Every structure is written in C-alpha cells, then in structure tokens.
Amino acid sequence: MTLAVDDIAGCYEGEIPALMCTSSADGTPNLVHISQVFRVDAQHVAISNQFLDKSIANLHSNPLATILCMEPGTMDSYRLLVRHVRTEGEGPTFTAVRRSIEAIAAMTGMSGVFALRAVEVLRVLHVEQIPSRGTHADR
Numbered sequence: 001m002t003l004a005v006d007d008i009a010g011c012y013e014g015e016i017p018a019l020m021c022t023s024s025a026d027g028t029p030n031l032v033h034i035s036q037v038f039r040v041d042a043q044h045v046a047i048s049n050q051f052l053d054k055s056i057a058n059l060h061s062n063p064l065a066t067i068l069c070m071e072p073g074t075m076d077s078y079r080l081l082v083r084h085v086r087t088e089g090e091g092p093t094f095t096a097v098r099r100s101i102e103a104i105a106a107m108t109g110m111s112g113v114f115a116l117r118a119v120e121v122l123r124v125l126h127v128e129q130i131p132s133r134g135t136h137a138d139r
Helices: 005-012 053-061 092-107
Strands: 018-023 029-034 037-041 044-049 064-070 077-088 118-130
Touching: 005 037, 005 044, 005 064, 005 118, 018 053, 029 053, 037 092, 044 077, 044 092, 053 064, 053 077, 064 118, 092 118
Parallel strands: none
Antiparallel strands: 018 029, 018 064, 037 044, 044 118, 064 077, 077 118
C-alpha cells in the first residue's frame, strides 16, 4: 500500500518526537531526535533547525535522509525517505514553525532557550508503515 504525506497527519502533531538519520558524504551515519515534523504541503515536510549542526552539514553534502515518526493515537510507526530541498530563514513555513516552538517553550518555562535558526524543507520521496507488535499495523 502506497502512503502519502497526508495519510499520516497525526505524526505532525508533535506529541511524539521523531528520529532522523542522515549520513555524511563518506557514509558515516548520524541519528538525532526531532521535536516535531511539520507538514508543509502534500509533498513536503519541514524540521526546525535549532541544534542540528551535524545533521544539517550532512544534508548539505548528502541530501537524503530517513525520518521515523509515530502516530500518537495508534502508536503506528512510519518511515519517510526524504530529500533536503532548501533552508528557509523567513516566510510562512518559518513563521509557523517559530510560533509552535515559542508556544512549547512558553509552556515548559524555556522561553528564549529554543532560538530557531532556520527551517529545513524536505521533499518526501516515500512513506511506509513499519509493522510493530501490538500496534494497528500488527493486526
């Protein structure tokens, strides 16, 4: 079954952090937690760049990455194969992500700590569900 960006809308709510795996030009992997994956449109997602120096360097030399995210209602896992498209430091996507981060920071008493550097926009090339025991995909 082919899945699309919009088929996993719950994964973009930020309730469960995602994992992103990038690799350097020589193939050295880097795994990092992503606080939230943001839906940009039917073909793109975005991640906030706050503390991702190594991941961003990897995306600039090797633009392919994998993101693992979970649907909070079912605990189903999904793997997204993505390609880095661009870095945004302004505009509607940047503003929406900044507002979300500021709201989370305010609720956790961390205002001013999570300075958004940029938003990394990624084209989703493939979405697949990862079967896990005890989840909706296991049925």
